[in-house]
């Protein structure tokens with residue numbers, strides 16, 4: 001069900017090529033895996049929608065398709081459920097009867113689904129190259145080295161790791177092993193509160209912005225309570241004294257998509273559209289979040305717009321597939337929704353899952369062939385599960 005673009009949705013100008021190319025090449029070291037090996041149908045095939053429908057019908061209850069809110073419309077159309085990272089993790093765990101979980105999202109989400117589902121279930125990512133550049137910013141080796149630095153500074157014993165869902169299974173396993181929890185953008189404050197009951201400091205991985213925004217905006221800490229650990233510098237670029245004085249040790253990672261929004265974007269839109277409400281994702285930089293009216297996960301963004309009165313105006317700072325879909329959906333209700341930035345801001349790796357990849361994955365499953373299975377090493381999975389279950393049990 002593709003809807004026409006409403007007249008009042010201003011499509012932003014194209015962004016620099018580099019951003020669009022993110023995730024295009026094969027990179028075996030990346031969390032995102034390698035190029036998709038599949039024999040894909042041509043994007044121009046006029047029967048793709050029909051083929052996806054037929055394969056899904058043939059599979060029936062054997063398959064459960066999950067779709068993250070940043071997925072393309074053509075993919076969302078075939079999702080049994082849509083959600084933010086937290087909701088999708090819960091939904092995957094709640095379907096033990098489905099033999100195949102087709103995850104339309106990115107690699108770390110499919111890994112989490114594999115960890116949370118039963119041994120008999122198989123998780124499929126329609127394109128193995130759909131990863132997350134933020135998750136790639138913290139490798140297992142770098143995090144182990146960081147823990148050594150914290151140990152030398154005498155603070156590891158009182159530090160609890162809290163890792164954003166947007167991290168590899170290895171990082172989740174490290175977190176579980178060291179008594180920490182996973183969080184998403186919808187429960188980060190609860191995760192930090194829990195962690196501060198277990199220890200004195202938090203090592204927050206890998207998104208510095210979510211960590212800082214939650215600590216400062218939501219929990220009233222000061223910017224001085226936070227230090228930034230740079231994995232590319234010896235000792236993280238911090239002294240033992242700085243580590244001892246900090247409450248939040250933030251990993252120097254970020255989302256390149258949300259990094260596009262700036263304070264200028266907020267000021268510009270307020271000038272252009274008087275009375276506009278600025279609603280942004282907490283992966284945005286601190287000055288953007290501080291200047292916004294509302295901040296929350298993709299699910300929160302949708303709920304806020306659902307509850308908004310007719311005639312209200314909104315500038316949204318998150319990925320463009322979602323913003324465009326919401327602008328289309330709410331145009332008929334007289335809610336004006338614009339994109340916060342002036343240039344295109346798709347998540348190119350989320351965008352890798354398109355209809356040809358989905359058709360290929362579904363038709364292969366329907367023919368009895370499991371393709372692009374995401375399978376986490378059992379030891380890594382056991383420790384990751386510990387951390388994920390701590391998150392699912394958060395009060």
Ligand code: 13P
Pocket residue numbers: 069083084085086132166184185186255281283296297298299
């Ligand atoms: P949520 O959907 O959990 O808000 O996360 C956004 C995101 O960046 C997923 O990669």
Ligand code: SF4
Pocket residue numbers: 106131132133134135166255256257258283319347348349350
């Ligand atoms: Fe990763 Fe950012 Fe894309 Fe989310 S939007 S999957 S954090 S690169």
